[in-house]
Amino acid sequence: MSVLSSARNLVSVAGEVARFALRPMTVEDAKAKIRGRMAARERLFLQMVRETIWEYPKSPYRRLLEWADWSYEGLAESVGRQGVEATLKTLLAAGVYVTFDEFKGRTPIRRDGLVLECKASDFDNPRVVPSFEVRTSGTRSRGSIVPASLGYIADQRAPAFCLMLEAIRTGAAPIVIWLHYRLGSGMMWWLSLIHMGRPSLRWFSIVDPTAAELSAGHRTLMRLLRIFTGLRGARAPLPEHAGFSNADVVLDAVLDARRRWGRCAVITTPSAATRLAALAERRGIHLQGVTFLLGAEPLTPGKYAEIARSGAGIGVRYAFTEAGAVGGACGVPSTFDDVHLLMDGFALITRARAFADGGAANAFVFTSLLPSSPKVLFNAESDDFGEISERRCGCIWDSLGMHTHITNIRSFSKLTGEGMTLLGTDCVRILEEVLPREFGGRSIDYQLLEVEDDDHLTRLHLVVSPSVGPIDEARLLARFVEELRAPSRPRSFVLTPLWEEAGTIKVVRREPVVSAGGKLLPFHT
Structure with a gap:
């Protein structure tokens, strides 16, 4: 329950709000705070583990560490010897991580001889008093x-x-x-x-x-x-x-x-x-x-x-x-789309994540370093993947020691139809570049929509905004499928002949669907 739900806490909350609003943070303040954390990453990591994991026996992360026969002392020794990221990679190889669905509480954590039934709230930071x-x-x-x-x-x-x-x-x-x-x-x-x-x-x-x-x-x-x-x-x-x-x-x-x-x-x-x-x-x-x-x-x-x-x-x-x-x-x-990994607050490694119909990509696996983080992330897989590189660029982040860059960030969220799995990002170029160029409209006028028909079978609708104007729907669909069948596309992601034979894809004229979160994505499920 939020502290603001109780009237007796109102005075202390008002004081917290006053300090928050009346003491503005400057650019120099922000740089000093981040610079200090960059110099203390290993200490912050160990403090986070001790205060949010090791001191809470019910923590799923502690259960995983104990299952893998890791002690806090062993963790500290490893960090001192090989650093934060190398230690996290060693833990990952030992099975100490949580997948995206495990972190969301959708599936149990299953390792050899260990089954943990978890809720999403089990990963809340126990030291945070929410405002x-x-x-x-x-x-x-x-x-x-x-x-x-x-x-x-x-x-x-x-x-x-x-x-x-x-x-x-x-x-x-x-x-x-x-x-x-x-x-x-x-x-x-x-x-x-x-x-x-x-x-x-x-x-x-x-x-x-x-x-x-x-x-x-x-x-x-x-x-x-x-x-x-x-x-x-x-x-x-x-x-x-x-x-x-x-x-x-x-x-x-x-x-x-x-x-x-x-x-x-x-x-x-x-x-x-x-x-x-x-x-x-x-x-x-x-x-x-x-x-x-x-x-x-x-x-x-x-x-x-x-x-x-x-x-x-x-x-x-x-x-x-x-x-x-x-x-x-x-x-x-x-x-x-170049961003710097904010290394003062996070460590990032990757884990190979397979697709249902073959192939794999390296999922981002995050660890939070700050005790104020709302969720405890300790080798926690996200739903994203992308390209990670080291580069000196000379910008403000670079001057603070943050040389890790992330580009081409995409989500694993996928569409399924007639037993096939289509990684959503595979269609982005077709939906946002090829179709608008050849049939009119803009990148936000085309969308793949997953629906369930009257027989409870999954179908795909190729949604086209009415603002595009008249189009030859048969030619549009043929062009879409032609691009999907291009030799340069990875076969592990999509098998279009089955879609054609089953009539899975249908052109629908309507505005693309906006998600509950206010996002307009190239694909919607």
Whole structure:
């Protein structure tokens, strides 16, 4: 239960809120905090293990360590001898890790002679006293609740976000948020900007904020923050509803900010930014002076090209609710989606993860180093994979010792139809580049949708927005299948002849489906 749910804690909470809102964090503060943690990574890792795992006998991670015959002393010796990442790789090889589904509580943890039935809440940080709760942006569900604290925002999110904005050179530009209200991303940015002493100018929510299920404590927290921010002479906005169909409202706010201040930073998703860029193009307006900081879904080549054509600047962030901000936009990127691993708070290794019909990719496996993290991550597999490299780039993150870069981040989320498995990212180029180029429209006008028919059989719909105009559906489907059958495509991911014979794919004219988390993805299940 949140501390704000109890009236007797209101005074102490008000004090916490006052400290959070009235002591703004500067860029130099953020750099000093991160620099100090970089110098103490091994100590922070061992402290995290001791305080959130070893002191809690019911921790699934402790049970795994004991099963693998690892003691805390042995762990400390290994870290001193070979470092954090090498120790984590040794533990992974010994079976000390949790898969994505195990971490979510969807499947038991099964190792040789060990079976652990776990819930998602079993991985909550036992030392965190939550100030509020956020919901993860579940693609197939309403997501799960994650407790969080203002201490966590001040410790991890705000410093990371502060330096992301610095890396992409937004300066003191006013900030407009266009993100989900109830989910982690929107709330985390709203709170972090308050702690940075630069509340957002506007906050637009992709879903109706009045329909959000909020606890009394959550509402009280927001009221207190707005009061204390007002005492500092600033204004923390309440969220306003602006769905994808109301992009005009958001674009007007961005253009007004640019007119008044000469520039504007927009915190949103790639799909939303693509809509704003398309709308600006229809109006005959360029977006020079506007900088997008994008996250919550992959920035694909197709979306990047459409946004860049508007003249706007682009940076990428990588975060997920259970962990925090794990990747910060590179100031001198090698690719359009280049982020630095935020090594002051996380360690990252990989684990081979197989697909149902053959092939594999290296899943990201994260370990949290900070005691304020809402979830305890200890060799915890995420649903993402990508390319990891070491590079000196000269940007602000590089100057802090963070030389690990992550690019081409994608999700394992997949579609299944007629017994086949299709890794969603395999179709991104076709949906976002090939079809718009040959049949009209934009990257956000095409989507693969998984549905269940009247006979409870799984089918795939190739969704095309009505805004594309008249099309030859038979030719469209033939072109889609032709691209899937291209020799350059890995056979382990898709077997199209069966789809053709079974009639699994059907063209449907409708708007692409937006997920419960406000994401517009190339594929939806």
